[in-house]
Amino acid sequence: MREAAALHGEGAYDLAIAYDNAIPHLPTLGDMRRVLQEMRRCLKPGGGCLVSVRDYVPVLAQQQQSAPALQPYGVRKRSDGSEVALFQVWRFPQEQDETKVARIEGEKPLPSYELDLVEVELPPMEAGSGVAHPPATLCRAHYYMVTVQQLVELMQEAGFVEVARVNNPQAHQPIIVGTKPL
Numbered sequence: 001m002r003e004a005a006a007l008h009g010e011g012a013y014d015l016a017i018a019y020d021n022a023i024p025h026l027p028t029l030g031d032m033r034r035v036l037q038e039m040r041r042c043l044k045p046g047g048g049c050l051v052s053v054r055d056y057v058p059v060l061a062q063q064q065q066s067a068p069a070l071q072p073y074g075v076r077k078r079s080d081g082s083e084v085a086l087f088q089v090w091r092f093p094q095e096q097d098e099t100k101v102a103r104i105e106g107e108k109p110l111p112s113y114e115l116d117l118v119e120v121e122l123p124p125m126e127a128g129s130g131v132a133h134p135p136a137t138l139c140r141a142h143y144y145m146v147t148v149q150q151l152v153e154l155m156q157e158a159g160f161v162e163v164a165r166v167n168n169p170q171a172h173q174p175i176i177v178g179t180k181p182l
Contacts, residue, residue, distance in 0.1 A: 003038065011044050019052045021173065023151065024143045029110070032146065036158035043180040049160055052173040056145040060111065068092070075122065083122040090115055110144045117141075148174050 016039040026032045039049055073086035091114045121135040146154075148165055155163045160178030168175060 008042050010041050013042050014044055014047050016040075016042055016047070016049045017051075019050065021052065021054050021143065023051060023053060024146050025141065026144070029146070029150070029154065032151075033154045033158055036155055036160070040159050040180050045180055045182045047180045049155065049178045049180070051151060051155070051176045051178075052171065053146065053148060053151055053176070054143075055174050056147055060145060082124075085120045085122055086118070088115055088117050110146055112142060112144045115141045115143055148176065151176055 018035070018039065023032050023035065026035060036049070036051075043049065069090040069092075071088040071090065073088070075083050075085050077083055093112070093114075117139045119137045123134055152163050152165065155176060155178045159181070161181050163176065163178040166175040166177055
């Protein structure tokens with residue numbers, strides 16, 4: 001992502017998309033800005049950029065950053081008919097690891113957390129209660145709690161114009177849009 005224009009060509013695309021909280025994986029605000037600049041470079045003049053990100057303002061306001069948070073996602077049916085239970089566990093470090101702090105020189109570090117996405121395979125109903133350890137899959141990621149307003153500002157700094165948050169009640173995350181100048 002940091003060298004997108006070199007890999008994909010400058011001015012080659014009408015639309016660049018970073019969806020489902022992709023940007024907060026990057027380790028610094030400077031990296032986030034650089035990726036947004038690269039996305040802009042890949043766009044044709046007048047091209048659009050769409051970014052979706054979790055709204056961390058309520059999380060920051062409500063979450064005691066010492067207690068893990070459980071985010072259930074319910075039971076899902078796979079294409080083969082089997083079922084899985086999905087949930088996330090958000091763990092907030094007691095002290096921020098300086099190697100995992102997003103910052104720009106002179107700015108306050110962004111808070112971060114570890115996210116575990118857990119998928120537990122549910123045994124078929126006919127299996128009874130004898131299944132002691134159902135198979136589970138765990139995926140771990142590290143996120144920086146960059147706010148929507150911070151991303152709007154980073155997109156503007158990266159050279160996008162008409163940057164705005166789109167309020168769409170059907171979207172599960174806020175969407176930020178911007179345009180490459182003509």
